[in-house]
Amino acid sequence: xxxxxxxxxxxxxxxxxxxxxxxxxxxxxxxxxxxxxxxxxxxxxxxxxxxxxxxxxxxxxxxxxxxxxxxxxxxxxxxxxxxxxxxxxxxxxxxxxxxxxxxxxxxxx
Amino acid sequence: xxxxxxxxxxxxxxxxxxxxxxxxxxxxxxxxxxxxxxxxxxxxxxxxxxxxxxxxxxxxxxxxxxxxxxxxxxxxxxxxxxxxxxxxxxxxxxxxxxxxxxxxxxxxxxxxx
Numbered sequence: 004x005x006x007x008x009x010x011x012x013x014x015x016x017x018x019x020x021x022x023x024x025x026x027x028x029x030x031x032x033x034x035x036x037x038x039x040x041x042x043x044x045x046x047x048x049x050x051x052x053x054x055x056x057x058x059x060x061x062x063x064x065x066x067x068x069x070x071x072x073x074x075x076x077x078x079x080x081x082x083x084x085x086x087x088x089x090x091x092x093x094x095x096x097x098x099x100x101x102x103x104x105x106x107x108x109x110x111x112x
Numbered sequence: 113x114x115x116x117x118x119x120x121x122x123x124x125x126x127x128x129x130x131x132x133x134x135x136x137x138x139x140x141x142x143x144x145x146x147x148x149x150x151x152x153x154x155x156x157x158x159x160x161x162x163x164x165x166x167x168x169x170x171x172x173x174x175x176x177x178x179x180x181x182x183x184x185x186x187x188x189x190x191x192x193x194x195x196x197x198x199x200x201x202x203x204x205x206x207x208x209x210x211x212x213x214x215x216x217x218x219x220x221x222x223x224x225x
Contacts, residue, residue: 034212034213036213038215044217045120045216045217045218046156046199046217048215051212091153093156097213099144100144100146100158100161100201100213101146101148101156101158101201101213102158103155103156103157104155105154105155106154106155
């Protein structure tokens with residue numbers, strides 16, 4: 004019953020620090036996505052992947068990097084954290100309908 | 113034109129009323145359509161798929177109009193627990209035999225006692 008698992012659930016970063024948000028799915032889905040959601044706003048696509056070894060930019064990729072070495076894992080890397088990256092991050096996977104992780108609440112101070 | 117467009121609302125509706133949302137999509141080749149529900153500070157969850165013939169799940173009815181490229185969601189006898197943001201989801205151009213999903217920004221619904 005795991006579905007999509009994201010870690011960590013919460014994190015506070017200092018400006019300029021780096022971190023990786025982890026995302027794993029156990030449904031053998033080809034498509035995986037990273038979204039950010041600012042308070043009161045809709046989902047914004049950061050990056051997505053159509054399968055292992057293939058990634059592509061979404062609408063807000065600046066400041067982030069991704070990799071997809073396996074079908075199961077799709078980590079999101081923040082290299083130099085900025086206050087503008089304070090947000091809730093959701094990972095999702097799909098084969099037809101999408102399933103979401105519970106989100107990572109990130110604060111950059 | 114955005115790939116998927118929704119009226120952001122908010123819709124403030126008295127308990128027991130009927131409310132309907134529409135969502136338009138730009139890609140006429142889209143094949144799959146869904147409605148998701150997102151509660152405050154939670155992840156989106158699938159509410160229902162939308163089929164060509166229309167489909168119903170209890171108080172919820174979804175319709176697809178391919179000619180005009182929109183989908184709709186009707187909620188009858190609204191409950192306080194229906195208060196949430198409703199996201200329209202459409203699949204984009206097919207790549208490698210699969211479908212990239214595109215989410216609308218959502219319509220916020222508040223049911224008033």
